[in-house]
Amino acid sequence: MMFRPPVVQADVVVVGAGLAGLTAAAELQARGRRPLVVEAGDRVGGRTAGHLVAGQLLDLGGAYTGVLHSEVRALADRLGIGLQPTEAPGSALFDLRGRLTRADSGHAAYSALAVGDLLELLEELSADVDPAAPGAHPNAAELDRLTVADWADQRITHPDARLFTDLLVGEMLATDTTELSLLHLLFYLRSGGGAHYLTAFSGGAQQDRFAGGAHALCERLAASLAEPPRLRTPVMRIRTHLRERLLVQGPGIAAECAQAVIAVPPGPAARIVIGPAGVGPDASRPSRSRSSGCAIKVHVVYDRPFWADAGLSGWVTADGGPVRYVTDDSAGRHGLGVLVAFLTGSCAAAYAAQPPATRRADVLSSLSRWFGAAADRPLEYVETDWRSQPFVEGCYAAVPPCGWWAETGPMAFIGRPADERIRWAGTERSPAFYGHLEGAVRSGLHAARSLLDNHRGHR
Structure with missing residues (x-):
């Protein structure tokens, strides 16, 4: 006999415990509603995640914030999370067309x-x-x-x-x-x-990172909720046939609610069937789905930032593979040296197809070319391939196929599904700072406030 979870009653169900969903839930709770957050994965955080190395929490996913990111910075302030400037002293390197150039060498790299x-x-x-x-x-x-x-x-x-x-x-x-x-x-x-x-870093979108990691935003938001998020609870369908209620269903959940927020990336969101019983995928969503960016983030940790001895900042821009971009993440690490290598697009896809030992050797070989032999002996090597995360399916954000905006994009962007009791949230649903932590927070606030307005209108 198939197990059917008992039907629970909820005020608002929020699908997804990333930054957007938890922001929406916290806003709803602050305005007197009782949100129930359900998350398919085994943790909160979505496209933010942390990893502890030598007492330091590294950002495996979203990390940065800039001076224009007013909502996420205000949220961090309310949660008691400080900011760590990312600026690193020293000279950047450019490895372009086979020529390695220091920014302070007097020779133009481009x-x-x-x-x-x-x-x-x-x-x-x-x-x-x-x-x-x-x-x-x-x-x-x-x-x-x-x-x-x-x-x-x-x-x-x-x-x-x-x-x-x-x-x-x-x-x-x-x-x-x-x-x-x-x-x-x-x-x-x-x-x-x-x-x-x-x-830009200084004065730009990467000026600061969050002390203790961006995932701390999600953890503290989750801790502030009256009912903790239910993890390992994927949602497969939202039935809209009930006159006053929605029925949110999945392998471990059956919840009747007045309203719902869907705050998961576009790929997983497209697989949630919305409508009456027996109806297929929600007709209000685009027929052409958006794929996600292909990003792999590699942290290479050393006992100290030795590249500073040579007057280098740890920042690299390269036109070869597999690593195209490197930043220094050592600031505020109590002497620990941390380089962050980014692999994107087709370079990341080709890299991911290689065995782990080959991948590590390729990255360390690039770092050794730029920073010397000491780069080949890290304390720890941490690789995060966001394409392989089953409930995320890529970073930094969704990338629509050519023709998507002109043909179908407006129907799924920032607005709502066909049922007025449901709202989308997520950084891809924000017209401001799409793909950033700021966009996620803004979309969560927008979804919550829109539902609150709708709820008051019905009352």
Whole structure:
């Protein structure tokens, strides 16, 4: 006989215990509602996670915040979580076209003028994109059919600007220019505060990280709820046939509720069937799904930041594989040296296909080229492939296929499913700071407040 969990009664069910879902739940609770949070995974945090090394918590997922990220910084302040500046003294390295160049060497690694012109061109093009409705751009269909690679081939003539087009897309969206529409890139830039802000550390989107890890935001939000999140509780269906109630169902859950928030990434969300009994997937959602960015984050930990002895910051930009970007995460680590290597797009996919020993050897070989033989002897090597996380399926955020915004995107973006008792949340549902922790918090607040307004209207 098939086990059927008893039906429980709930006020609001929040599906997903990531930052967006927990923000929504905390806001609902603060306004007098009684949220029940259910999470398919075995922990809270979503695309944030921590790992303890030598008494230091490393951010395996989302980590950074900048001066424009007002909501997540206010949340951290309310929760008593401090900020740690990420700025590292020293010179950056550029490993481009087979030549290794120090930023302070007096030799230009690339044409700053050409790259500056590229950024200005992108800023100019993105200024006409409404982040709340990218598909409403008068040339949306054309911009959305055109890949960034094809656009760059047509418009970018300087080889350094062409190279940095690829590097910027990989760094910001964890995908390749051949897989990304120009409209989505322009939307992302407009949503996130512009190319200069998005790529900067000091004064930019990576200026600070959260002391104790970004996942501490989720852990403290979860601890603040009257009813702890129910883990290992996937949701498969939300039935809407009841006149006044929804029925949220999964292998370990059957909950009747007045309203619901779906706060999981687009891939898992697309598999939740919404509608009356016997009805297939929710017709209000797009027929063309969004895939997630392909990002692997590697922490390489040393007993001290030895690269500083040579006047290096620990930051690297490279055009070869597998590692394209390295940052120093040693600040505030009580003397521990931490390098964070990012592998994105097709480089990450090729890397993930290799055996673990080969992957480690490849990364350490790159670090040794940049920082010397001492880089080959870490205390710990921690690799996080977000594509392999079953309830996440990729980072940093969803990347729509070409044509998605112009054809179907507005129907699933920031709005609501066909049933007015349900709201979406998640960083992909925010028109501001899409793909960032700030976007997740804003979407959770928006979903909660929208449901509260709807609830008051019904009452």
